[in-house]
Amino acid sequence: MSGLRQGAGRSALIFGATSPVARALAREFARCGYELFLAGRAGEDLEAVASDLRIRHRVSAHACPLDALAFETHAAFFEAVAARTGESLYVAVFCIGSMSDQKAAERDWDAARAMLDTNYTAAVSLLERTAAYFEPRKRGVIGVVGSVAGDRGRQSNYLYGSAKAGLAAYAQGLRNRLWRSGVQVTTIKPGFLDTRMTWGKPGLFGVATPERAAEGIFAALAAGRDVAYVPGFWRGIMLLIGAVPERVFKRLKL
Amino acid sequence: MPPWVRRELSGWARYPVEACHEFRPERRGAVAEILASGGQSSYIARGLGRSYGDCALNRGAGVVNLTRLDRFLNFDEDTGEVRCEAGVSFEALLQTCLPRGWFPPVTPGTKFVTVGGAIANDIHGKNHHADGTFGAAVNEMTLLTPNGERVVCGPQRNADLFWATVGGAGLTGFILDARFRMLKVETAYLKADHLRVKGLAEAMRAMLDSDAGYRYSVAWIDGLARGKSLGRSVLMRANHARLSDLPSGTPNPLWPPPRGRCGVPFKLPSLTLNRWSVRAFNTLYYATHGDAAGKLVDFDAYFYPLDSIAHWYRLYGRRGFVQFQVSFPAASAEAGLAEVLEKLSASGRASFLAVLKRFGAANAGWLSFPSPGFTLALDLPMRDGLPRLLGELESRVLAHGGRIYAAKDALTTADAFRAMYPELGRFRALRAELDPRGLLSSSLARRLGLARAGAEAFA
Numbered sequence: 001m002s003g004l005r006q007g008a009g010r011s012a013l014i015f016g017a018t019s020p021v022a023r024a025l026a027r028e029f030a031r032c033g034y035e036l037f038l039a040g041r042a043g044e045d046l047e048a049v050a051s052d053l054r055i056r057h058r059v060s061a062h063a064c065p066l067d068a069l070a071f072e073t074h075a076a077f078f079e080a081v082a083a084r085t086g087e088s089l090y091v092a093v094f095c096i097g098s099m100s101d102q103k104a105a106e107r108d109w110d111a112a113r114a115m116l117d118t119n120y121t122a123a124v125s126l127l128e129r130t131a132a133y134f135e136p137r138k139r140g141v142i143g144v145v146g147s148v149a150g151d152r153g154r155q156s157n158y159l160y161g162s163a164k165a166g167l168a169a170y171a172q173g174l175r176n177r178l179w180r181s182g183v184q185v186t187t188i189k190p191g192f193l194d195t196r197m198t199w200g201k202p203g204l205f206g207v208a209t210p211e212r213a214a215e216g217i218f219a220a221l222a223a224g225r226d227v228a229y230v231p232g233f234w235r236g237i238m239l240l241i242g243a244v245p246e247r248v249f250k251r252l253k254l
Numbered sequence: 255m256p257p258w259v260r261r262e263l264s265g266w267a268r269y270p271v272e273a274c275h276e277f278r279p280e281r282r283g284a285v286a287e288i289l290a291s292g293g294q295s296s297y298i299a300r301g302l303g304r305s306y307g308d309c310a311l312n313r314g315a316g317v318v319n320l321t322r323l324d325r326f327l328n329f330d331e332d333t334g335e336v337r338c339e340a341g342v343s344f345e346a347l348l349q350t351c352l353p354r355g356w357f358p359p360v361t362p363g364t365k366f367v368t369v370g371g372a373i374a375n376d377i378h379g380k381n382h383h384a385d386g387t388f389g390a391a392v393n394e395m396t397l398l399t400p401n402g403e404r405v406v407c408g409p410q411r412n413a414d415l416f417w418a419t420v421g422g423a424g425l426t427g428f429i430l431d432a433r434f435r436m437l438k439v440e441t442a443y444l445k446a447d448h449l450r451v452k453g454l455a456e457a458m459r460a461m462l463d464s465d466a467g468y469r470y471s472v473a474w475i476d477g478l479a480r481g482k483s484l485g486r487s488v489l490m491r492a493n494h495a496r497l498s499d500l501p502s503g504t505p506n507p508l509w510p511p512p513r514g515r516c517g518v519p520f521k522l523p524s525l526t527l528n529r530w531s532v533r534a535f536n537t538l539y540y541a542t543h544g545d546a547a548g549k550l551v552d553f554d555a556y557f558y559p560l561d562s563i564a565h566w567y568r569l570y571g572r573r574g575f576v577q578f579q580v581s582f583p584a585a586s587a588e589a590g591l592a593e594v595l596e597k598l599s600a601s602g603r604a605s606f607l608a609v610l611k612r613f614g615a616a617n618a619g620w621l622s623f624p625s626p627g628f629t630l631a632l633d634l635p636m637r638d639g640l641p642r643l644l645g646e647l648e649s650r651v652l653a654h655g656g657r658i659y660a661a662k663d664a665l666t667t668a669d670a671f672r673a674m675y676p677e678l679g680r681f682r683a684l685r686a687e688l689d690p691r692g693l694l695s696s697s698l699a700r701r702l703g704l705a706r707a708g709a710e711a712f713a
Contacts (some may be wrong), residue, residue: 020280020322045281048339052325056350196280200257 004091004141004222007032011085014038015066015126016096018045020195021145023052024214025093030057035088037081039066068096068122069114078129091221092130093143094123099160099197112159119163124170131174134183141184143221144171148189148229151238154254168227175226187227188217191234206233256288263317267306268567268574269636269664272313272697276300280322282339285428286402288318289693296695299424301368302343305375306577307664308697309423315695318428320370326350327431334436335393340370340429347436352553353508356436357494359391365558370429375661376421376622379557380470380492383461383614385437387624389420390617392434397427400689404430409618418684421622423660425685425694425704439494441507444470444556446492448546454485454592454610458628461489461612469493470556471612474543476536477598477605477632484595487610488543495550510552513562573636578644579659580651581613581629590654591630594647598632601643608632620677621704623659631662641665660698668703678704 012029016022017038026036030053038053040046042065053061064081067073082089098118105112127142134140149157150164168187175185192198192207208216208231220228229235244252256277264271277288277297289297294316301320303310310317324341334356336347344365347358360372360379367377376389385391394408397419405427407416419426447468451457457473465471468491479486500507560566567574582590591610598605609631616625634640648670651658657674658666672678685694685705692705699705 018281043283045283048282048325048327051327055326055329056346196257196278199278200259 004218005032007034009088010090011035011037011088012091012093013064013081013085013089013130015092015094016040016068018049019095019097020210021190021193021213021217022093022095023049024210025095025217026053026061027057028214028218029091030059030061033059034091035059035085036061037064037085037089038062039064039077039081041065041067068126069117071121071125074125074129078126078133082133089133090139091141091143092127092134093145093217093221094127095145096122097145097147097197099157102155102157102159105159115159116163119160120166120170123167127170127174131178131183135178135181138182141186141221142174142178143186143188143217144168144174145188145190145217146171148191148234148238151189152241152249156254184221184224186221186225188220188230189227189234189238190217190230191237206231255293256284256291258293258316261317263300263303263311264574265306265308265310265664266304266567267577267633267636267664268570269576270308270311270697271574272308272311274312274317275315276317276319278319278322282323282430285318285320285323285398285430288316289398289400289428290402296693298694298696298699299340299370299374299428301341301371302366304362304364304367305371306662307660308701309375309661310371311697312695313697320428321368323430324368328433331356334438335433336436337431337433338369339431340368340373342369343367344369344372348553351436352439352442353506355439355508357439357553358388359435359437360385360388361557363558364561366561369432369434370424373420373429373432374422374424376617376619376624377661378611378613378624380472380611382624383465383471383612384469386614386617387420387619387622388434389619389622391436392416392420392432395419395432396430398430399427400691400693408433413618414684415688417618418620418681420617420619422619422681423621423698423704424696425699426688427694437494439508440497441495441500441504442510442553443495443500443507444492444551444553445495445499446490446546446549446551446556448543448549449489449491450540450543450545451487451489453482454487454595455588457485457487457489457610458588458591458612461610461628464491465612467491473610474539475595475608475610475630475632476540477595477608478533478536478602480596480599484592484599485610486540488540492551492556499548499550510554513554570633570635575633575635576640576644576664577631577633577662578647579623579629579631579662580647580656581623581625581627581659582651582654582656583625583627585627586654586656587628590651590656591628593650593654594630597643597647597650598634603634603637603640603643605632605634620681621660621675623657623661625657629659631659660702663698666702668701671702 012034017040046063050061050063146167147164149161171187192204216230258275258277261276263274297316298312300310320341323339326338328337372388376387471491473487473489475487613624695705
């Protein structure tokens with residue numbers, strides 16, 4: 001247990017703070033009394049998310065404009081945020097994710113690259129800075145929100161899935177590296193979530209609300225888990241999907 | 255192209271049910287993108303779907319669900335002014351503001367409505383005689399007009415657009431955010447007085463005599479009582495309790511202890527609420543609600559008794575129900591209400607909920623429903639012959655100079671609506687200028703002639 005529920009005097013940094021799941025997660029931290037640093041695309045939505053947390057939960061919440069794909073700005077961004085927290089930074093959660101149309105991305109390299117960069121490269125760029133901050137301080141919790149799509153490549157979304165697979169392997173290595181310093185790294189693999197990403201998509205099941213997903217993410221972080229599926233039943237489903245032999249799997253229309 | 259889902263949508267009364275193409279933006283800018291995408295023949299905003307009929311439906315076309323744009327933008331705890339996005343619910347308003355001593359200025363009988371819907375339908379509550387409608391508490395709002403522009407309007411700024419939008423059923427633009435005044439309270443409790451009265455005339459007289467002493471006043475009517483018991487009611491009047499009204503040692507004066515919530519798990523047969531079961535309930539209700547004075551009730555129990563029963567519309571069975579709310583000017587109210595009640599009572603159509611309320615002064619909203627006089631609201635289970643009965647009632651309502659509330663309605667005709675709302679012509683003229691392509695429309699707009707017929711393609 002990392003005592004994550006004790007938020008007084010601590011700050012949490014959320015990358016990708018404007019999504020519904022990140023908003024719901026920020027509320028979980030706000031309820032525990034954390035000061036919030038909300039990193040996301042500059043604009044009225046980021047400001048609105050920050051004011052909403054301040055008003056509903058009476059916590060300090062700061063909008064920190066971030067361009068996830070402007071890698072060259074990340075070092076300065078992280079340094080500035082860390083300085084603003086005044087050594088109170090205790091949690092950082094990577095919630096950035098983007099799924100564009102697989103078929104379009106197969107035809108358009110720029111679209112494919114943007115998807116890979118958003119879901120994978122941006123995470124590495126931002127989390128390396130985060131790790132370098134927590135490691136010498138021998139404290140901290142890093143949450144990495146990936147996806148069940150990273151567990152097995154499927155024709156319908158393997159570009160997105162491959163970035164999430166890379167993210168999972170990255171988080172695994174980071175966990176191994178930071179264990180000695182007492183820094184927790186938790187990989188979270190959500191299933192289908194009721195957000196813009198899935199709105200209008202056919203054939204979904206067990207879709208979780210952002211609030212339920214956020215509760216699951218927070219609980220996994222608080223329990224000090226290494227890897228957690230959210231909601232939990234996805235562990236069983238992915239176990240079954242993983243058990244299908246590749247010579248069979250490659251023939252399936254998934 | 256912004257994603258949408260084809261869904262069978264309905265209002266709270268589950269009549270009518272229509273296939274619509276539902277969008278659900280998660281960024282503010284996405285609303286304008288949806289409007290500009292050209293993917294649908296028309297669009298209408300939707301919140302939590304608690305309006306009863308077809309005002310947030312758009313058969314075969316776009317419905318824009320704004321519940322994900324639900325962020326508080328500002329809250330001044332000294333003046334009680336809130337600025338928030340249209341998707342903020344009254345539940346969130348209460349959770350956020352009541353513990354700090356501020357209550358919604360006007361509230362309907364459920365807290366599962368949005369601020370945007372409250373303005374678009376210019377909702378009223380039990381305090382209309384004292385405080386007017388929700389629209390009257392709005393200082394300013396940001397409207398995304400059909401041409402994609404954001405226009406700030408209020409009673410002092412773009413006043414025409416403002417008063418067309420208050421009660422305008424979402425047909426002047428998408429309300430993105432609003433700034434409004436909350437009401438200062440000392441506690442989360444109400445001090446209620448109950449009084450049983452034997453008939454309609456007595457109920458109306460009691461309201462006229464005593465409403466001035468109460469912020470909230472409403473009468474529950476036994477819709478099945480006939481003859482000399484016609485209009486037999488329990489008058490329920492209340493004020494916000496002062497701190498000194500509470501027993502000493504109340505743990506948190508501004509937030510009552512939590513209560514359970516139950517639900518109606520599935521749709522029941524259409525006969526669950528029939529004339530016998532409702533008669534039994536109404537008789538019991540009248541018998542058990544004796545006269546009481548100074549009874550302390552928490553805000554949830556007083557304002558939102560049905561919110562603790564999730565999906566209560568299922569009590570009406572698969573075919574749903576129709577809510578009928580009518581108002582009459584003071585002069586013709588007694589005759590008009592008596593005729594409506596007699597007709598309904600004679601038809602034996604059970605009304606579980608029948609509520610009488612006195613309206614105070616009207617506001618400047620062009621299509622705002624409340625006007626001085628009395629209003630009666632009732633639920634009628636959908637059965638064969640109901641549309642005909644309501645058609646007959648409609649003509650009686652017109653004969654007595656009355657009008658029907660669009661947010662609760664599903665069956666009124668365009669001709670009758672025009673006769674009830676004298677500013678309709680002005681509203682249509684503004685719409686013609688604001689929305690020449692007919693980008694904003696709804697099933698209600700087409701039924702009531704709020705949008706020009708033919709301007710919209712009918713997919």
